[in-house]
Amino acid sequence: MTTAAGDGAGAGVVEGAETPPLALVIFGASGDLTSRKILPALANLAERGRLHEGFTVIGVARTEWSDEEFRQVALKEAPGASRRWAKLVSRFRYVAGEYAATETFDRLRELLAEADEHHGTKGNRIYYLATIPDVFAMVVEALAKESCNVPGTGGDFARLVIEKPFGHDLESAVALDRTIHAAFDEDQIYRIDHYMGKETVQNVLALRFANAVFEPIWNRRYIEQVQITVAESIGVEHRGGFYERAGALRDIVQNHVMQVLALTLMEAPTGMDAHHIRDEKVKLLRSIAIPTPDEAVDRAVRGQYTAGVVDRAPVPGYREEDGVAPESATETYVALRLSVENWRWAGVPVYVRTGKRLPGRVTEVVLQFHRVPFLAFEGTLARRLRPNVLVLRIQPDEGISLHFGAKVPGETFELESVAMQFGYNQVFPGxxxxxxxxxxxxxxxxxxxTLFIRSDEVQQAWRIVDPYLQAWSEPGGGLHFYPAGTWGPHIADLLLERSGDSWWVPEP
Ligand SMILES: NC(=O)c1ccc[n+]([C@@H]2O[C@H](COP(=O)([O-])OP(=O)(O)OC[C@H]3O[C@@H](n4cnc5c(N)ncnc54)[C@H](OP(=O)(O)O)[C@@H]3O)[C@@H](O)[C@H]2O)c1
Structure with a gap:
């Protein structure tokens, strides 16, 4: 499909470009994401003077709200915001209606024309799908049918922002892409994985490609194993129904873990723009080995939490949570051993794990280096030394630490592992x-x-996780239980012990 609405490849990983005039249309404006994330983010941008004066928002949802009710939500969700935000919010409009109904779009078009005329939005549009994934295809088809996939009169762009999940497996992701591509060109589409917006995730690029010391040792000759941990201490909260259909592999591994993994292990891009960075990420994802069904069982652990204690408070097991079936076989924990088949990483195991109700909330990338080829401190207290480890802490307490051996002061030649720390908040306070x-x-x-997910990345990530989904589709599916407040099922330790490895224990 061709439209006049395509954009360029993006300006690269740079901050500071002026935002253009535009109308942001939010489908699902009555929902959790709109109130907890999108409106506060807009308030944040408004407060920092980052929104063009020709900017406005039109909310669309079925809930029967007036403009005023939508504006009250926008004000309530940004309590610290100043009069600048209040002034902007006073022009927000709301359309109550079914997502694909002609009347909804008639009203939307009226309000967009009004925004162009009164608020100077100049025909530029961003449509944000912040509604449930089941209606994504329906809204996209309606946007095309109602000619909303092209800019308004005099406009430069019409873009589509989509929230995860991008499909339920490879097949559904391909089908969703086909529907979206029938309406929008790929360069109009912005698939969000909010992990990519995190400073420390972007800092992986800075660390690797703006420093001379790391890249020469960033390969199989020096690195023995890589670990990525995404741990949450919370349970499923009020999202039991959603989680039952998703599970940890789909909810975290297919998107956040694959994104972090791709940035950490990819080759150096020749430019920091959308094409170059995403090309390298896809290349890396393509080189991850796909397991046979037997290997998928052997190289993965899936778990589910039972009742336990988190933060010194008793918590229920997953099967006791609201919206969860009493016999549920959904995994709340996953550990995988992946291998990357390319010259840089061949033979280096990449362990990834994620889980709910683990002892803390932490996301880390851990690169463990080979031990020295010969330990000349034989007979001393050096043998307890851990290998050198570089930890990229993505949340919380964002930062980087390098762990190495140092001599303990005193008469004996005792060595101890110590850490050199870089903390984002200490270096960039405020x-x-x-x-x-x-x-x-x-x-x-x-x-x-640049920081959005291209369709081939989505499909590659599903290609990697699909074999595990298939291997687990049998009743029971090899589910292992772990008490809430622990680091997952014991068998996940065995996944590493077989190769003489062990999980890095994140610092609290
Ligand atoms: N919430 C988060 O923190 C978060 C984080 C990352 C990604 N996401 C993604 O963002 C999207 C929205 O999430 P959310 O948490 O905001 O969802 P939500 O609150 O459950 O739903 C958003 C809106 O969708 C509409 N909706 C709900 N059920 C519907 C149905 N059966 N048919 C048609 N419309 C329905 C509702 O509006 P009306 O009934 O008024 O139409 C609701 O306000 C999802 O794709 C989600 O995966 C959310």
């Missing part, structure tokens, strides 16, 4: 972690797709 949404919304506005 910079609050925004959760990524302000940055990503800003980038979608300026047309920079």
């Amino acid at each position: 910079r609050e972690e925004s959760g990524g949404y302000p940055r990503l919304l800003h980038d979608a506005m300026v047309g920079d797709a």
Whole structure:
């Protein structure tokens, strides 16, 4: 499909571009994501003077709200915001209606024309799908049918922002892409993974490609194993129904873990723009080995939490949570052993794990280096030394630490592992972690797709996780239980012990 609405490839990983005039249309404006993430992110941008004066928002949802009720939500969700935000919110409009109904779009078009005329949005549009995934295809088809996939009169762009999940497996992801591509060109589409908006995820690029010391040792000759941990201490909260259909592999591994893994292990891009970075990420994802069904069983652990204690408080097991079936076989924990088949990483195991109700909330990438070829400190207290480890802490307490051996002061030659730390908050005080949404919304506005997920990335990530989904589709599916507040099922330790490895224990 061709439209006049395509954008450029994006300006690259740069901050500071001026946002253009535009109308942001949010489908699912009555929902949790809109109130908890999108509106506060817009308030954040408004407060920092990052929104063009020709900017406005039109909310669309079935809930029977008036403009005023939608505006009250926008004000309530940004309590610290100043009069600048209040002034902007006073022009927000709301359309109550079914997502694909002609009347809804008639009203939307009226309000867009009004925004162009009164607020100077100049025919530029961003449509944000912040509704449930079941209606994504329906809304996209309606946008095309109602000619909303092209800019308004005099406009430069019409873009589509989509929230995860991008499909339920490879087949459904391909089908969703086919529907979306029938309406929008790929360069109009901005698929959000909020992890990509996090400073420390972007800092992986800075660490690797703006420093001379790391890249020469960033390969199989020096690195023995890689670990990625995404741990949550919370349970499924009020999202039991959603989680039952998703599970940890789909909810975290297919998207966040694959994104972090790709940035950590990819080759150096020849430019920091959307094409170059995403090309390298896809290349890396393509080189991850796909297991046979037997290997998928052997190289993966899936678990589910039972009742336990987290933060010194008793918590229920997963099967006792609201919206969860008493016999549920959904996994709340996954550990995988992956291998990357390319010259840089051949033979280096990449362990990934994620889980709910683990002892803490932490996301880390751990690169463990080979031990020295010969330990000349034989007979001393050096043998307890851990290998050198570089830890990229993505949340919380964002930062980087390098662990190495140092001599303990005294007469004996005792060595101990110590750490050199770089803490984001200490070095850049006052910079609050925004959760990524302000940055990503800003980038979608300026047309920079670098931090958004391209369709081939989505499909490659499903290609990697699909064999595990298939292997687990048998009744029971090899589910292992772990008490809430522990680091997952014991068998996940065995996954590493077989190769003489062990999980890195994140610091609290
Ligand atoms: N919430 C988060 O923190 C979060 C984080 C990352 C990604 N996401 C993704 O963002 C999207 C929205 O998430 P959310 O948490 O905001 O969802 P939500 O609150 O459950 O739903 C958003 C809106 O969708 C509409 N909706 C709900 N059920 C519907 C149905 N059966 N048919 C048509 N419309 C329906 C509702 O609006 P009306 O009934 O008024 O139409 C609701 O306000 C999802 O794709 C989700 O996976 C959310």
